[in-house]
Amino acid sequence: MNPAADRRVAVVTGGARRLGRQLCLSLAARGFDVIIVYRSSDHDARTLEQEITASGARARALKVDVADKRAVAAAFAGIGAREGCVDLLVNNVGNYNPQNVTALDPDVWDDTLASNLSGAYYCCYGALPLMPDGGSIINIGMAGLEGIRANTRGADYYVSKTGLLVLTRALAAAYAPRQIRVNMVSPGQLENSVDLPPPEELSRWVPMGRSGTLGDIAQAVQYLLDAAYVTGQNIDVAGGYRL
Numbered sequence: 001m002n003p004a005a006d007r008r009v010a011v012v013t014g015g016a017r018r019l020g021r022q023l024c025l026s027l028a029a030r031g032f033d034v035i036i037v038y039r040s041s042d043h044d045a046r047t048l049e050q051e052i053t054a055s056g057a058r059a060r061a062l063k064v065d066v067a068d069k070r071a072v073a074a075a076f077a078g079i080g081a082r083e084g085c086v087d088l089l090v091n092n093v094g095n096y097n098p099q100n101v102t103a104l105d106p107d108v109w110d111d112t113l114a115s116n117l118s119g120a121y122y123c124c125y126g127a128l129p130l131m132p133d134g135g136s137i138i139n140i141g142m143a144g145l146e147g148i149r150a151n152t153r154g155a156d157y158y159v160s161k162t163g164l165l166v167l168t169r170a171l172a173a174a175y176a177p178r179q180i181r182v183n184m185v186s187p188g189q190l191e192n193s194v195d196l197p198p199p200e201e202l203s204r205w206v207p208m209g210r211s212g213t214l215g216d217i218a219q220a221v222q223y224l225l226d227a228a229y230v231t232g233q234n235i236d237v238a239g240g241y242r243l
């Protein structure tokens with residue numbers, strides 16, 4: 001990739017598949033050089049790298065376990081040496097392995113918090129020194145975080161996303177003087193959700209009567225990139241789910 005000043009670099013974690021893939025394509029179309037961070041999906045990451053490159057944009061697949069802080073530090077040192085900056089970081093990793101809180105396996109708890117919350121922090125810590133004034137961080141949350149309530153299934157996931165919102169606001173306040181904006185986009189029931197209710201029941205859960213598309217989420221990310229005076233905010237993109 002070209003570290004020239006006219007190029008902008010976006011890092012997307014969990015970027016090889018599903019929502020992350022859509023975000024990488026959307027950011028490449030906007031002109032970003034995209035670094036596709038992935039953990040195990042080598043084939044998907046390489047295929048996406050080739051697809052973006054074939055479109056005339058730039059992409060680099062980078063295998064990093066974001067739960068490993070030394071690996072994350074090494075990855076951002078490499079990005080600093082190679083690309084020279086990070087204009088946008090999207091923390092998209094969000095493992096969801098729902099278990100009832102009465103029997104939640106401590107190993108699942110550890111893995112969820114390590115990947116979804118600590119991993120996002122390690123990436124922020126690595127990216128911020130490489131971020132020019134005016135850069136941006138977008139964390140991917142989940143709809144309905146604002147009024148904390150009981151979630152007996154997947155408590156580890158909800159804790160990780162609530163923590164990520166708190167981190168979003170702390171970093172937003174701390175970095176506002178440098179015009180670095182930190183926001184969150186929170187999907188509801190996406191069309192690829194593992195929890196999607198059957199079509200006939202969907203409108204009971206989602207007032208707008210349809211599941212969200214990956215494009216709906218990418219659109220909100222694009223909005224935040226243009227919203228130069230918006231920081232520390234969490235936008236539910238969820239058709240009214242969990243309102």
Ligand SMILES: NC(=O)c1ccc[n+]([C@@H]2O[C@H](COP(=O)([O-])OP(=O)(O)OC[C@H]3O[C@@H](n4cnc5c(N)ncnc54)[C@H](OP(=O)(O)O)[C@@H]3O)[C@@H](O)[C@H]2O)c1
Pocket residue numbers: 013014015016017018019020037038039040041042064065066067091092093094095096115119140141142143186187188189190191192193194
């Ligand atoms: N899908 C939904 O309905 C929905 C609803 C609400 C919120 N969200 C949020 O939207 C985001 C994307 O959701 P999704 O369903 O597309 O995600 P996903 O398929 O569960 O995960 C995306 C990628 O995260 C990567 N990953 C997991 N742990 C990692 C680690 N420690 N280091 C590096 N990469 C890691 C995996 O990469 P590899 O494949 O390379 O291992 C995986 O492909 C998440 O934050 C999720 O919480 C989704």
